[in-house]
Amino acid sequence: MNRIGEVLTVGHLVKAYGDRAPAVDDVSFSLSAGKTLALVGESGAGKSTIGAVVTGTVAATSGTVGVCGEDRSRPARSARERRRRGLQLQLVPQDPYTTLDPTQTVGDAIAEAVSLRGGARNGRAARVADLLAMVGLSDAHRELRPRSLSGGQRQRVAIARALAPEPEVIVLDEAVSALDVSVQAQVINLLNRIQRETGTAYLFITHDLAVVRQIADDVMVLRAGRIEETGSVDSIFGRPRSSYTRALLDATPRPGWQPAQSG
Numbered sequence: 001m002n003r004i005g006e007v008l009t010v011g012h013l014v015k016a017y018g019d020r021a022p023a024v025d026d027v028s029f030s031l032s033a034g035k036t037l038a039l040v041g042e043s044g045a046g047k048s049t050i051g052a053v054v055t056g057t058v059a060a061t062s063g064t065v066g067v068c069g070e071d072r073s074r075p076a077r078s079a080r081e082r083r084r085r086g087l088q089l090q091l092v093p094q095d096p097y098t099t100l101d102p103t104q105t106v107g108d109a110i111a112e113a114v115s116l117r118g119g120a121r122n123g124r125a126a127r128v129a130d131l132l133a134m135v136g137l138s139d140a141h142r143e144l145r146p147r148s149l150s151g152g153q154r155q156r157v158a159i160a161r162a163l164a165p166e167p168e169v170i171v172l173d174e175a176v177s178a179l180d181v182s183v184q185a186q187v188i189n190l191l192n193r194i195q196r197e198t199g200t201a202y203l204f205i206t207h208d209l210a211v212v213r214q215i216a217d218d219v220m221v222l223r224a225g226r227i228e229e230t231g232s233v234d235s236i237f238g239r240p241r242s243s244y245t246r247a248l249l250d251a252t253p254r255p256g257w258q259p260a261q262s263g
């Protein structure tokens with residue numbers, strides 16, 4: 001698949017909950033096809049709020065959100081519009097338990113997402129098989145329900161569902177944070193491979209800078225709702241300008257880091 005240009009643009013985004021200080025305050029960025037932008041920062045920095053505005057679950061107080069050139073500043077007003085938006089942008093949440101239907105088999109959950117795109121019914125089973133293979137699940141997983149899957153397998157199902165409508169952008173909100181490190185590495189490899197194959201752009205929200213190095217092209221560091229600094233992975237990790245970014249990096253395990261031995 002060949003995709004080109006900016007697929008997500010956010011301009012001067014402000015989001016205030018009630019009359020509190022804005023959770024997101026004048027944030028602008030753009031994301032190009034085939035690229036990954038990581039949003040990082042401490043808890044409460046506003047990362048998930050940006051993800052929620054971009055995915056349309058929360059309305060912006062002001063500012064603009066554009067997906068593939070279409071205005072997305074307001075949540076969708078109808079099921080039809082939500083469906084149309086879902087063709088362009090999908091979400092992979094931290095815990096797919098919250099979005100996967102416990103009564104639905106893996107095969108049915110993916111088939112439902114495939115049907116968003118429409119097309120011939122008789123091609124859908126083959127597409128489900130392709131998606132299962134793409135995320136490293138076998139045909140045997142098709143009949144299982146979420147409770148019979150490991151955390152990593154559930155996350156693979158969530159990724160297959162997100163990919164099914166062939167969106168230009170996937171927002172991943174702490175999507176690998178709950179996985180243990182070896183499963184996390186497998187899912188990151190999978191996401192990197194899928195991006196090379198499909199050109200899908202990722203907005204990758206995480207508090208974990210060790211993960212950012214493995215997946216992102218660019219990084220935006222947020223602090224109390226504002227942009228602290230932004231740049232390529234190499235520049236942010238190699239030459240951070242802000243003392244806040246340096247402190248975040250200092251708190252991050254480096255390659256070769258070993259957990260302290262107790263006792």
Ligand SMILES: Nc1ncnc2c1ncn2[C@@H]1O[C@H](COP(=O)(O)OP(=O)(O)OP(=O)(O)O)[C@@H](O)[C@H]1O
Pocket residue numbers: 017023041042043044045046047048049050207
């Ligand atoms: N629905 C809400 N209603 C009121 N305040 C909210 C709501 N959601 C988030 N906030 C507040 O907005 C600020 C930013 O929260 P947000 O969850 O976007 O940050 P975050 O960087 O994603 O943090 P975390 O990593 O802990 O999820 C916080 O002060 C939070 O308490």
